[in-house]
Amino acid sequence: MAAGGPAGLRLEAVAKAAGVSHPTILHHFGSREGLIHALNRETVEHLKSVLLGVLNAQPNSSDDAITATFAAYREGLAQRMIWLFQGGQPMAPQGLPVFDEMVEALHAFRLSWASPNASFDIEDTRAIVHLTTIAAFGDAILGPRLRRASDAEEEVRQRQRFEQWFGEMLNVYFRDKS
Amino acid sequence: MAAGGPAGLRLEAVAKAAGVSHPTILHHFGSREGLIHALNRETVEHLKSVLLGVLNAQPNSSDDAITATFAAYREGLAQRMIWLFQGGQPMAPQGLPVFDEMVEALHAFRLSWASPNASFDIEDTRAIVHLTTIAAFGDAILGPRLRRASDAEEEVRQRQRFEQWFGEMLNVYFRDKS
DNA sequence: ATTATTATCTACAATACTGTCAATAGTGAG
DNA sequence: CTCACTATTGACAGTATTGTAGATAATAAT
Numbered sequence: 001m002a003a004g005g006p007a008g009l010r011l012e013a014v015a016k017a018a019g020v021s022h023p024t025i026l027h028h029f030g031s032r033e034g035l036i037h038a039l040n041r042e043t044v045e046h047l048k049s050v051l052l053g054v055l056n057a058q059p060n061s062s063d064d065a066i067t068a069t070f071a072a073y074r075e076g077l078a079q080r081m082i083w084l085f086q087g088g089q090p091m092a093p094q095g096l097p098v099f100d101e102m103v104e105a106l107h108a109f110r111l112s113w114a115s116p117n118a119s120f121d122i123e124d125t126r127a128i129v130h131l132t133t134i135a136a137f138g139d140a141i142l143g144p145r146l147r148r149a150s151d152a153e154e155e156v157r158q159r160q161r162f163e164q165w166f167g168e169m170l171n172v173y174f175r176d177k178s
Numbered sequence: 179m180a181a182g183g184p185a186g187l188r189l190e191a192v193a194k195a196a197g198v199s200h201p202t203i204l205h206h207f208g209s210r211e212g213l214i215h216a217l218n219r220e221t222v223e224h225l226k227s228v229l230l231g232v233l234n235a236q237p238n239s240s241d242d243a244i245t246a247t248f249a250a251y252r253e254g255l256a257q258r259m260i261w262l263f264q265g266g267q268p269m270a271p272q273g274l275p276v277f278d279e280m281v282e283a284l285h286a287f288r289l290s291w292a293s294p295n296a297s298f299d300i301e302d303t304r305a306i307v308h309l310t311t312i313a314a315f316g317d318a319i320l321g322p323r324l325r326r327a328s329d330a331e332e333e334v335r336q337r338q339r340f341e342q343w344f345g346e347m348l349n350v351y352f353r354d355k356s
Numbered sequence: 357a358t359t360a361t362t363a364t365c366t367a368c369a370a371t372a373c374t375g376t377c378a379a380t381a382g383t384g385a386g
Numbered sequence: 387c388t389c390a391c392t393a394t395t396g397a398c399a400g401t402a403t404t405g406t407a408g409a410t411a412a413t414a415a416t
Binding site for chain 3: 188189190200201204209210
């Protein structure tokens with residue numbers, strides 16, 4: 001699914017990976033479409049649990065939250081999300097509230113980190129969450145190819161340097177706004 | 179191709195869309211794989227021409243360049259790029275030099291815009307190009323679904339507000355660094 | 357222990373898809 | 387005009403893929 005998308009999903013391949021015969025899959029999911037819907041539902045759950053996990057970890061700095069977010073998308077979340085959006089079915093009622101929760105949580109953190117008399121616009125916080133989301137997603141898909149690294153270690157180093165730069169830039173913006 | 183990826187590409191569908199019979203497609207491209215390779219080559223060309231177009235437009239401000247970049251990815255480039263990276267074939271020799279060109283061009287702009295005695299790190303410029311690329315890509319795929327807008331006009335307004343915010347944030351960072 | 361329910365499999369049916377072939381029409385060179 | 391070459395097509399072959407059916411095993415309930 002992550003490799004080829006819904007169109008590339010083959011019952012025989014899934015069955016082999018699961019160590020069963022393909023009619024067993026059909027017995028449990030009804031049809032190929034049923035399997036795809038189940039996988040999408042599972043992806044939404046995964047998305048929610050991972051992002052809420054980032055928040056529940058109570059990060060002491062924005063850098064921690066950024067690193068965790070980038071890692072979550074890099075670890076397969078991004079590939080699987082593509083099809084929640086390419087496909088027609090809207091994931092609005094199940095998936096999007098998570099992002100609202102993240103906006104609220106980050107806003108609370110910003111208020112707790114800043115000086116008491118500072119004031120923030122929540123639309124500003126929303127933009128930061130939006131940017132972090134699309135950047136983490138985009139880096140998960142494009143990142144490895146945009147970095148011209150000789151080997152895997154070098155790739156990791158460049159990635160970490162970028163994530164650090166990204167956090168630093170947000171901090172510069174934070175300071176300017178407070 | 180953009181809708182279902184390479185795995186979802188059907189010769190019969192392509193032939194119908196082109197107004198010919200499917201053996202004609204095979205005659206011209208050799209095989210289904212040949213067609214996919216041709217489409218990928220075409221996508222690389224499109225990527226190059228679009229991004230170089232942004233640079234050749236000689237933007238007077240970074241905001242102009244950002245708006246143009248986001249628009250390019252939104253107009254189908256992002257969907258088509260997914261498969262250049264998911265697929266095994268490395269697009270390194272054809273595709274990546276464009277990004278190096280963009281880094282050099284933006285660096286020249288930064289030097290021309292800033293005060294004469296300011297100094298910039300080109301790695302810093304590279305990070306900005308990287309961020310703009312993955313953000314424009316990510317917003318093209320996820321953006322419309324992350325924004326909970328009632329209608330299309332509202333969606334456009336929210337998108338424009340975000341792009342403006344993004345440019346402003348980069349400007350804050352520019353000022354801080356110079 | 358018996359029975360109903362669920363899970364799994366092999367075999368098969370029906371269709372979808374890619375690629376081949378032979379025939380036909382079009383096009384340019386000489 | 388003729389000839390070689392290219393483009394296009396319908397028909398078809400071979401395979402892949404989804405889904406069904408019946409048989410068999412496992413599991414749970416009483």
